[in-house]
Amino acid sequence: MFIYPLLTTSEQASLPKLIAQPIAIPNKFADSTHQLFYCQTAKGEMVLKVCNQATIEKSHFWLGANHLFAADFPNSLGNIHLTHHFLEKNGVLAVPDFVSASARRFVIAQFLAGKDIETEHITDQWVIQLAEHIARLHQCTYSNWGKLHAPQFYAKQWASRLHETLVVLVKQHGSLATKPLVTEILAHAKNINETEFVPMMLDLRWDQFRCLRNNDLALIDLDAFVIAPRALDLVLLEYVLTPSQLAVFKKHYIQTHTWPDHTADTPCYQLLLFLMNVMGETNLAKWMQQI
Structure with a gap:
């Protein structure tokens, strides 16, 4: 049985069924606010992003974004599907299809090959x-x-x-x-x-x-x-x-x-x-x- 890394049993219950164990994607920066995983599921290839709370709390970027714009990150991840829809409607670039998300915890989206x-x-x-x-x-x-x-x-x-x-x-x-x-x-x-x-x-x-x-x-x-x-x-x-x-x-x-x-x-x-x-x-x- 394959499991999503870093997620609880209840968090995994409604997610697409895995057909292989997810593979960690190395972070490009030491202060990255998520750990990324490439996931093969019964519904296609996906990317799981799991919040690193300790890094977020030390992030000057998110301190500024939250203080100035009231961005409310990482709570805002609970509404990130709205961002996907907004960009699909108003932008011209492709964005990954939204799959699932949980405030303060994770986002799963379609993997875009390239x-x-x-x-x-x-x-x-x-x-x-x-x-x-x-x-x-x-x-x-x-x-x-x-x-x-x-x-x-x-x-x-x-x-x-x-x-x-x-x-x-x-x-x-x-x-x-x-x-x-x-x-x-x-x-x-x-x-x-x-x-x-x-x-x-x-x-x-x-x-x-x-x-x-x-x-x-x-x-x-x-x-x-x-x-x-x-x-x-x-x-x-x-x-x-x-x-x-x-x-x-x-x-x-x-x-x-x-x-x-x-x-x-x-x-x-x-x-x-x-x-x-x-x-x-x-x-x-x-x-x-x-x-």
Whole structure:
């Protein structure tokens, strides 16, 4: 008899029957918040993601996401089927079919056959697909922000919550609190005025995608979607993409959207992404100079 790793007997009772013992998928990062398993079941190939509570509690990323956006992770896993449905309806990239989930515990989704994306081998075709996907999501605009499925905060609350979150995260990083640049950014954060909010993947990186057999991109990690300022999404993309990739991205994005001037607020969003350890950079000066 085969069993799902790390799950209780009651949790396994309603899951698809296994036809082989699941195989652990090595984590790409030391601070990964899930343990992954490849599962062969009577209903097809699947991926099981089991929460690592100890890692989540130490995660600067989830501290920031939960404090700023009230993301409520990992409780939010209980509603992740809504994210699957939202992206199937509003995005252009393939996402795994949802199978099952339990708040604070696990998610099971369809396994998408293909290959992992390597950042050194990104094609223009993938950049264009990403641009079309982001542009389509940005057609969904909101006057409120916060959780993807229930954005509960008003636009006027953005500056104060951003400032509070930055202060909390800076304290987690110790010596950063005394840096003049950080002090200057914190002061500016109080005065940001955002009015346009869109769906955003807070941890967007190329390793969150797979290349399918037809060479199309698929988005395989859906945990961290929120409703956020469009400018924050664009700042993150400027880190993810090389200058040449960004030029390709913009060319396609501006076919349906303007590219806003967010220069004044960029340092605040750079600091937020740095403190949340989105790209793994540990040198603040180097990070601030990248874009």
